[in-house]
Amino acid sequence: MTTPQTVLGLETSCDETAAAVVRLHADGTSEVLSSVIASQIAAHAPYGGVVPEIAARAHVEGVDGITAEAMSQAGVGYDALTGVAATAGPGLVGGVMVGLSFGKAVALARGLPLIAVNHLEGHAVSARLGAQVDYPFLLLLVSGGHCQLLEVEGVGACRRIGTTIDDAAGEAFDKIAKTLGLPYPGGPALEKLAEGGDAERFVLPRMLLGRKDCDFSFSGLKTAAARLAEGLTSDDERHDLAASVQTAIARQLAERSDRAMAAYAETHGGQELRFVVAGGVAANKSVRALLQQTAAKRGFSFTAPPMAFCTDNAAMIALAGAERLALGQADPLDAPARPRWPLDQAAALANPTHVAGRKGAKA
Structure with missing residues (x-):
């Protein structure tokens, strides 16, 4: 990578509506220009857990304003972005669809590449937001x-x-x-x-x-x-x-x-x-x-990761997208939202932990 990647990240896989702008520099270091998270704790507290329908509706109502706030705090315009990264799964699929659809709209309107990010890959790179952690x-x-x-x-x-x-x-x-x-x-x-x-x-x-x-x-x-x-x-x-x-x-x-x-x-x-x-x-x-x-x-x-980036956030999604974009990777605008998306597909197929026919939440 010879030029910095400045990526808008969107995260809506569960009960946080989040947007962030992260800049990945040519030397591999990252800079969080903004990270905005709208929590839905008050909406779900009466039920003792996350209600998917309530979460999806809150994402629809909030994603536009949260993204605008992230762009404002970052101090950059859409013309400064080199890509848009959005969580495409795994997660509550109704919420995933909201952030991914919004990301697709931004990418289409601004002529930017879209990176459909695995939420787990976002967590995997989150420690790289606060420190220089080399692979492997x-x-x-x-x-x-x-x-x-x-x-x-x-x-x-x-x-x-x-x-x-x-x-x-x-x-x-x-x-x-x-x-x-x-x-x-x-x-x-x-x-x-x-x-x-x-x-x-x-x-x-x-x-x-x-x-x-x-x-x-x-x-x-x-x-x-x-x-x-x-x-x-x-x-x-x-x-x-x-x-x-x-x-x-x-x-x-x-x-x-x-x-x-x-x-x-x-x-x-x-x-x-x-x-x-x-x-x-x-x-x-x-x-x-x-x-x-x-x-x-x-x-x-x-x-x-720093405490602010341990729980779900969009900065980790933006960084995962920026790292892929730096390698020339992007996704088509018909990238699907996925309720399940293992990081290691081969291991998941060879040794599944949850199989068809099981009952209960994990089914």
Whole structure:
């Protein structure tokens, strides 16, 4: 790349309407010119979780104004853009369609290339918004909807080496928080409740102990915590259960990451070993601290995005788009919105975690 790429990014895959402008310089460093996020927490709080129809409607009502605000804060006009990047999946497809359609309209009207970005790839590059993190690296992507360990060799080159077989870590945080009577969003509320609690008071199950792979499971932990929550009689017990849950989730993430680091070091001997943690759960201080200790023990550098870029945002989408655009990659205006879109398509086909015929939310 010899010239900077200045890209408008759009993110509408869940309950944040976000727009950002990011400039990728010729030396590979990035600069966030603006990042605007409109949260829908108040709209979804009465229901204890995200309602897809409400989210999609809010995206429709807000995307135009949020984009205008991002462009204004960036101090650039549309003529300064070199491309438009929009989340094309995975996510709540009604919301994904809003941001992707808006991005297509901007690209068509301004004669700009469109980059249809995988939301997970946005998280994968999010740590590169705040630091110079070179490829390749080992990535733990841990959020409300996803929990995966991936080898990231370069732009779009990801190999999955571990994934959750049921719930994501962030989903477990949120649902256990709900059983404790905490407000939405549950993850941050549970982290606050855990402060000062005794993390060893309650014995919670450690899942998949007999397996030697890097997969995760949080369903049993979630069920056990829900049953314990029903019998609590004091605030001290609630603090202790929250601390026990937080520690149990952090330990499982650290155990699987440690196993992945050992395997990664064998195949990347002689290279600088880098461990990156991204996604909303990366904002949890206890989780981040334990993962940092694990990385140090294995001789890996540790990088996590700045707190502002851990949860869903458009700056990470803009950067992912800019990196692809710098390689000459773009997408046609009929790029589809996808409710499911694995980063490692080969692994997803060879070893699917969710198959046709299953019932429940994951189906």
